[in-house]
Amino acid sequence: MKKLVEIKDVCKIYNPGENEVRALNHVNLTIGEGEFVAIIGQSGSGKSTLMNMLGCLDTPTSGKYYLHGQDVSHMTDDEQSDVRNREIGFIFQGFNLIPSLTALENVELPLIYRGVSKKERDRLAHAALNSVGLEKRKTHRPNEMSGGQQQRVAIARAIAQAPPILLADEPTGNLDTGSTKEIISIIKRLYKEGRTVIIITHDPGIAQQAKRIITISDGEIKSDIINENYVD
Amino acid sequence: MGTFGEYIKSALSSIKNNKGRSFLTMLGIIIGISAVLTVLVLGDGMKETVNGEIDSMGAATISVNLDTTKTDKTFDQDSINQVEENLKNIYGVAPSFTTWGYVKGKHTQYEMMMQGTSEAAKEGGSVKLAHGRFFTRGDVEDCKPVCVISQIAAEKIFGYEDVVGQNIELTFDDRTAEFTIVGVTENTPQDISYAGYGGDPYFIGSAPYTSFATAFNWNIDDFTSITIYLDSEYKNDVLKQTRSVVENVLGIRGENAVKVSSGYGTDQTTETILNIITSVVAIIAAISLLVGGIGVMNIMTVSVTERTREIGIRKSLGARTSSILVQFLAEAAILTFTGGLIGIALGLSLAFLICKVIDFAFVVNPLLIAIVVAISTAIGLFFGIYPARRAAKLDPIEALRTE
Numbered sequence: 237m238k239k240l241v242e243i244k245d246v247c248k249i250y251n252p253g254e255n256e257v258r259a260l261n262h263v264n265l266t267i268g269e270g271e272f273v274a275i276i277g278q279s280g281s282g283k284s285t286l287m288n289m290l291g292c293l294d295t296p297t298s299g300k301y302y303l304h305g306q307d308v309s310h311m312t313d314d315e316q317s318d319v320r321n322r323e324i325g326f327i328f329q330g331f332n333l334i335p336s337l338t339a340l341e342n343v344e345l346p347l348i349y350r351g352v353s354k355k356e357r358d359r360l361a362h363a364a365l366n367s368v369g370l371e372k373r374k375t376h377r378p379n380e381m382s383g384g385q386q387q388r389v390a391i392a393r394a395i396a397q398a399p400p401i402l403l404a405d406e407p408t409g410n411l412d413t414g415s416t417k418e419i420i421s422i423i424k425r426l427y428k429e430g431r432t433v434i435i436i437t438h439d440p441g442i443a444q445q446a447k448r449i450i451t452i453s454d455g456e457i458k459s460d461i462i463n464e465n466y467v468d
Numbered sequence: 469m470g471t472f473g474e475y476i477k478s479a480l481s482s483i484k485n486n487k488g489r490s491f492l493t494m495l496g497i498i499i500g501i502s503a504v505l506t507v508l509v510l511g512d513g514m515k516e517t518v519n520g521e522i523d524s525m526g527a528a529t530i531s532v533n534l535d536t537t538k539t540d541k542t543f544d545q546d547s548i549n550q551v552e553e554n555l556k557n558i559y560g561v562a563p564s565f566t567t568w569g570y571v572k573g574k575h576t577q578y579e580m581m582m583q584g585t586s587e588a589a590k591e592g593g594s595v596k597l598a599h600g601r602f603f604t605r606g607d608v609e610d611c612k613p614v615c616v617i618s619q620i621a622a623e624k625i626f627g628y629e630d631v632v633g634q635n636i637e638l639t640f641d642d643r644t645a646e647f648t649i650v651g652v653t654e655n656t657p658q659d660i661s662y663a664g665y666g667g668d669p670y671f672i673g674s675a676p677y678t679s680f681a682t683a684f685n686w687n688i689d690d691f692t693s694i695t696i697y698l699d700s701e702y703k704n705d706v707l708k709q710t711r712s713v714v715e716n717v718l719g720i721r722g723e724n725a726v727k728v729s730s731g732y733g734t735d736q737t738t739e740t741i742l743n744i745i746t747s748v749v750a751i752i753a754a755i756s757l758l759v760g761g762i763g764v765m766n767i768m769t770v771s772v773t774e775r776t777r778e779i780g781i782r783k784s785l786g787a788r789t790s791s792i793l794v795q796f797l798a799e800a801a802i803l804t805f806t807g808g809l810i811g812i813a814l815g816l817s818l819a820f821l822i823c824k825v826i827d828f829a830f831v832v833n834p835l836l837i838a839i840v841v842a843i844s845t846a847i848g849l850f851f852g853i854y855p856a857r858r859a860a861k862l863d864p865i866e867a868l869r870t871e
Contacts, residue, residue, distance in 0.1 A: 326785070349788070
């Protein structure tokens with residue numbers, strides 16, 4: 237299996253000096269292409285820092301992060317933006333749709349930043365909305381949709397330009413049971429279609445849906461196991 | 469370019485989503501732009517109106533006056549001819565005098581004024597003939613007793629208009645002579661305004677100055693002022709040369725005795741006053757635009773704070789610093805550009821109304837409009853820089869954490 241994510245001896249230290257906080261402490265982690273990984277941890281465990289690191293929103297204090305073989309540990313803001321745009325599809329707990337834009341316009345955003353032509357953008361955005369079953373809602377704004385529908389738009393946005401990694405941060409944290417099932421089944425389907433999926437969560441029930449479960453605590457990886465109970 | 473269009477679109481939709489607030493923000497710009505535009509258009513209209521009047525009165529004349537306290541030199545026929553020869557691009561030079569006297573009408577005598585001049589007054593004075601001809605150089609040189617009078621004077625004296633070939637009896641200084649009318653000139657605003665005094669005295673027309681001299685036994689070698697007739701196109705050039713030419717011809721040196729002025733001193737005064745008014749209003753407008761600009765900066769800063777999360781989302785999706793910067797700059801610029809357009813519409817309407825009321829020409833210089841549009845957009849770009857940079861520099865993690 238080809239290495240997609242390779243984190244080597246990464247530390248992230250906030251407030252270096254007397255009151256320093258080691259959010260990540262010598263973390264090593266490798267994720268291959270096409271894996272379905274859950275990273276589980278309590279709040280304050282360092283999982284958010286790890287997710288920011290994986291999503292190229294943050295850079296390590298020390299250590300290296302290779303994404304797709306490229307060293308992304310020390311980059312300018314704009315270089316990070318480009319890597320995020322190219323490599324990562326984010327799915328957030330709070331959906332993070334832009335309220336003033338319609339579903340379709342929200343899905344088009346990353347394509348705009350990539351510089352995709354209007355015609356191609358339109359095609360890709362429609363296809364993505366279609367794959368989450370929301371084509372009929374394309375002209376709706378976020379406040380006209382349920383939480384589950386909003387999260388489906390967010391997923392469409394994350395997959396529209398087919399990035400190698402889907403990074404989901406508590407994707408069902410704000411959803412009821414019904415919507416949760418729906419979102420999980422979409423994420424599973426995306427995994428089966430060949431995408432690499434990383435879910436960050438504090439909920440063991442959600443983590444159990446993944447094929448590989450990594451537990452993080454106090455900024456260190458405590459366990460990294462293959463989920464025996466994984467159901468397709 | 470395609471993505472730039474997207475930034476504009478998103479800026480537009482954000483303005484549309486905050487209609488009330490956007491309008492209030494634009495208000496300062498609207499007031500400033502419409503104020504400055506109204507005054508500038510009125511200024512252009514005034515210049516156009518004044519110039520129009522001057523043209524019809526024979527705009528291009530230059531007066532030369534000798535200060536008799538500083539020199540005892542005067543113009544005689546020779547020196548007048550020499551001045552004429554030494555100046556380029558002129559129609560001619562004539563001693564200018566207006567003389568008061570009487571004209572015999574059908575039933576009664578009228579008090580009146582006539583101008584003694586040369587044939588150059590025809591071109592330089594933009595004289596239009598209704599009937600007959602103007603007097604010629606030959607008439608001037610041969611001191612022929614001919615004259616031209618205005619339509620309104622013909623009506624008054626003869627009771628009808630086409631009086632070419634008729635004689636009129638003129639009396640100046642107790643001497644009386646008969647002059648033959650060779651032409652009837654179209655009424656000028658000047659003729660009409662003189663006639664407006666009710667009857668006499670009024671300005672009836674012109675005759676060769678040499679003819680006056682011969683007929684009334686005047687000395688024509690002792691003029692202290694002359695008029696140069698020319699096309700207004702050359703006015704500035706000729707103005708520059710006139711003084712030295714006259715000083716050379718008369719042999720006056722450095723005594724500051726030659727006063728040169730362009731025919732209509734009043735229009736310069738009006739222009740000066742107008743320029744002062746324009747500068748004052750320009751300063752007020754500049755202050756208003758500055759305040760408007762600060763308003764834009766303020767509202768954009770608020771907008772950036774309100775939309776911190778949106779900025780975080782955009783950055784997480786791959787927006788570069790420059791994309792965010794352009795988006796917010798475009799928003800500020802569109803805001804002031806739109807304000808500028810509304811201000812232009814308002815300013816032009818206001819100027820149009822005022823021009824109608826005070827009877828000015830309504831002139832719109834397209835360049836002025838272009839400059840105003842450019843300035844209003846520039847205000848947005850300038851005052852948008854601070855908030856836009858603030859937005860662009862936001863840390864995506866922090867921004868995403870904001871509720």
